[in-house]
Amino acid sequence: MDSMELERQRGITIQSAATYTIWKEHNINIIDTPGHVDFTVEVERALRVLDxxxxxxxxxxxxxxxxxxxxxxxxxxxxxxxxxxxxxxxxxxxxxxxxxxxxxxxxxxxxxxxxxxxxxxxxxxxxxxxxxxxxxxxxxxxxxxxxxxxxxxxxxxxxxxxxxxxxxxxxxxxxxxxxxxxxxxxxxxxxxxxxxxxxxxxxxxxxxxxxxxxxxxxxxxxxxxxxxxxHPGEVENTAILGERKGSEGETIVLDPSRDGSKPFVGLAFKLELSKFGQLTYLRCYQGILKRGDNIFNARTGRKVKISRLVRMHSNNMEEVNEVLAGDIFALFGVDCASGDTFVNDVKLQLSMESIHVPDPVVSMAIKPKNNKDRDNFSKAVARFTKEDPTFHFRYDSDNKETVASGMGELHLEIYAQRMEREYNCPVELGKPKVAFRETMMSPCTFDYLHKKQSGGAGQYARVTGIMEPLPPDQNTMLEFVDETIGTNVPKQFIPGVEKGFIDTCQKGYLSGHKISGVKFRLQDGAHHIVDSSELAFFLAAKGAVKEVFEDGAWQILEPIMFVEVTIPEEFHGTVLGQLNKRGGIVTGTEGLEGWTTLYAEVPLNNMFGYAGDLRSMTQGKGEFSMEYSRYSPCLPDVQEQLIRKHQEEMGLLPDQKKKKN
Incomplete structure (x- = not known):
């Protein structure tokens, strides 16, 4: 079912492909998914909608x-x-x-x-x-x-x-x-x-x-x-009936009966620009959808008129007049995001569980080789970031460069090749950069007052509480807890505190990487009847995080990969030595009929270029795969290098300050 030219050339599946077959008078919906860990989101969204x-x-x-x-x-x-x-x-x-x-x-x-x-x-x-x-x-x-x-x-x-x-x-x-x-x-x-x-x-x-x-x-x-x-009738699928996802709404069980007795409910799980145009893949969970019907995006309230309904067979399509509960189908030209819920009654405020999207682990600087291709470059980025929620794109103002982030080197290389093939826009990729994280080592209290008076309405907000590290298995998460009692911090300003905390954590002070694995416990504070606002508490929270950085103990985390290497047994010693040299810890070995498989945990930062080295060491006979395992504190010398590099980029080193003077 691999329809993309790149897939056929490389012999791997890059995008999931949907089809269906009739077997013994039963309709079986099938989604073929990639096996490579770099394209894990394709598996994620397929499993979300399959039974x-x-x-x-x-x-x-x-x-x-x-x-x-x-x-x-x-x-x-x-x-x-x-x-x-x-x-x-x-x-x-x-x-x-x-x-x-x-x-x-x-x-x-x-x-x-x-x-x-x-x-x-x-x-x-x-x-x-x-x-x-x-x-x-x-x-x-x-x-x-x-x-x-x-x-x-x-x-x-x-x-x-x-x-x-x-x-x-x-x-x-x-x-x-x-x-x-x-x-x-x-x-x-x-x-x-x-x-x-x-x-x-x-x-x-x-x-x-x-x-x-x-x-x-x-x-x-x-x-x-x-x-x-x-079959669809045996699986209990639920939706939240309420104002919005995350609010306390009633959980209702959707009816999988293949009739029109209940209103239509569907979930968009994939967006794709194909040779036919913009396609949105959905699964029908309840009711019937017919050509000519109107449906509504439950998140945005936007109305969509169904002019065409299709069922996909890889890169071919079949026009249908209606779809029923359990069917997977596609619509044309629907502006939405992966994970959006669609209903045929605008008053029906339903939202289904969305799709889990893992955070990127590798970043590379990216730019078009020719300035004349910038328009095509922008179009490609807009399309790919919309289709793939694990492909991120941002402008790094410190280094004056655009940065693409994804699940691995192959993930980003594939998008670079697709930009050239599909948009006639050759691009240059920089060296891979690892998504390090910063976290706390021990709890630290804060008491921060934000006060600004310069004529007219002022700004006044005080926040007190504790910031503390989350358990190691949650060190990629952020948690905000409101522990206030009374009205010292009015409830309408609490969202401002949370936004300030999360916004500040997007770029840490130690190495410039995201802060994670931290809990912000807001315990008390103070406000002014005139000068307090959500903005004031937003800025107070940002100041509190900076205060904790200066007073607390911090460390840098790096992604650790689980690596599996299969080699002829005569190369065992050489490959083992190379893994140790890259900071790997071998966790197990298996031998079978002249072949050895090594299992190891290695920092991602040390795995770049390993494919070429492995080919050289094993005369082209070795192969390896790796997947993200966890974040773990990096070695002191690595942390020192990262801090120094960040200080150099920000012009914070003493010798740099003297030069500026």
């Missing part, structure tokens, strides 16, 4: 670092999944090892529903453990399923693994557990029902096998989607 997932794993590569990221995303949205171990025909295929990794690394209660009939070149078909039969795939495209008895030499293994499957299910399904204790043999229907119940509750992960390239195992996978994953 079930198929986690595709390579029979050779197994569970990789980005697999763990997807696993966390499925958990966040409570999406049940099937596992499909693909590429059984590849040299080195080992589905048994992949199953063990799913259990140990991903903590899944997983078991095979299939066993392979041969691996690599000998891959002939699969053994169905539930039905106790062999399945072969005949025809030019594997389209003809042929069933046969289990081969004699596989019968003992099938019996053993089927018993293991029932035992795994018995641990999580009460009905099957009782039968297991009573030593009753469950029927095929009872096993399937137990698999379905356990999968829907995310207590069990069924594992299927196949090779998509040769179309072996695909039909059983589609059968499993119908048998074990939920």
């Amino acid at each position: 079930g997932a198929v986690l595709v794993l390579c029979a050779v590569g197994g569970v990789q670092s980005q697999t763990l990221t997807v696993n966390r995303q499925m958990k966040r949205y409570n999406v049940p999944c099937l596992g499909f171990i693909n590429k059984l025909d590849r040299l080195g295929a080992n589905p048994e090892r992949v199953l063990k990794q799913m259990r140990s690394k991903m903590k899944h209660n997983a078991a095979f529903l299939h066993l392979p009939i041969g691996l690599e070149k000998e891959c002939q078909g699969i053994l169905d453990l539930v039905e106790e039969r062999a399945v072969y795939f005949d025809g030019d495209y594997g389209e003809i399923m042929r069933f046969d008895e289990v081969p004699q030499n596989n019968r003992a293994e099938v019996k053993e693994r089927r018993h293991e499957l029932i035992e795994q299910l018995s641990n999580v399904d009460e009905t099957l557990g009782e039968m297991f204790l009573e030593e009753k043999t469950p029927t095929v229907a009872e096993i399937k029902q137990a698999i379905r119940r356990s999968t829907l509750q995310r207590l069990f992960t069924p594992i299927l096998l196949g090779t998509a390239l040769k179309n072996k195992g695909v039909q059983p996978l589609l059968n499993a989607v119908l048998d074990y994953l939920p």
Whole structure:
């Protein structure tokens, strides 16, 4: 389903693509998502609107670092999944090892529903453990399923693994557990029902096998989607009925019935400028939407008339007259943001849970190579930042340069190439810069008075309280707490204090990076009946943060990446030494048939250029992947370098001050 030229050239998925298929008179909506961690937001928004997932794993590569990221995303949205171990025909295929990794690394209660009939070149078909039969795939495209008895030499293994499957299910399904204790043999229907119940509750992960390239195992996978994953009527989707998201509104359950008895509710989850024009992808959660209807953006109140309704098949589209609850579709020319809720009644103030967007971890200076391309550059930036909420763009006034931020080097390189291909605007990228953070080391009190009188209305605001560090697992967050009692700080001015705190934290005083992992506890203050305003309290909060910076103890945090390196075992020592040189801590190793996999945690700042070094060290045979793990305090010498660099940029060093004089 990769339709972009860059995707075909690089052999990776960059953008998610939606399609649907009819299987056994059931309509299955499918979204194909990227596997690379740099494009994680594509997975994030797909999981937000889907009811079930198929986690595709390579029979050779197994569970990789980005697999763990997807696993966390499925958990966040409570999406049940099937596992499909693909590429059984590849040299080195080992589905048994992949199953063990799913259990140990991903903590899944997983078991095979299939066993392979041969691996690599000998891959002939699969053994169905539930039905106790062999399945072969005949025809030019594997389209003809042929069933046969289990081969004699596989019968003992099938019996053993089927018993293991029932035992795994018995641990999580009460009905099957009782039968297991009573030593009753469950029927095929009872096993399937137990698999379905356990999968829907995310207590069990069924594992299927196949090779998509040769179309072996695909039909059983589609059968499993119908048998074990939920249909829209089985998933409880809710919305908040209230003035706005975040206010205390009533939570209501949306009706998934495919009729027009309830008003339409839909969620926009993706924006894309395609060859057809501006497309907005939505999922219909309730009611029916027909061509010619009017809908309203619940956030802005803006009305949209539906002139065209389409369903997408990758980069092709199909015109439809109506969509019903559970359908994924697209509209043309809708001005909105990802995560906006749409309704067909302007009075229906509903908002659904939006999409989790991770913060960028890498920044690069970016500029067009030719000044004449600035208009195209601006158009490209406006489009890409609207489509991708993890792609950020800002002007750095200190260094007089434009800066692009994203989820990794590849993420930013892809956008640079797209600017050249799609907008005829070649760009230059600077060296990657890491998104460091500043945080407190210990609590510090503040008592700050902002007072300004220069004729006319003055400004008066006093704030007192405590700023303190948040726990390490929350060190990328900011928290504001109003602990005031009485009216010393009038309630209408509290938002001004919060805005002042958050605004000041956008640029720290230590190294110029964002402040995070801090809680601002407003405990008391004072106001003037005439001179106090929200602006005055906004400025008082900013002054309080600066006061705490001067009085408190601060440190710089850096992003730590979980790195997985797979290499021929003869290069083990060289690669291990290089990881140590880059400040990495090796957390584990695995060896298999002449190959070694190293697992390490390495500061992102030390990982730039690693791909080239790894190729050189391993004669082009090594490969690696990495994903964000956490923020952690950086080493003292790194902190000192960052502080000095910031002081140089700001002209704060003593020798620089003398030169200015």
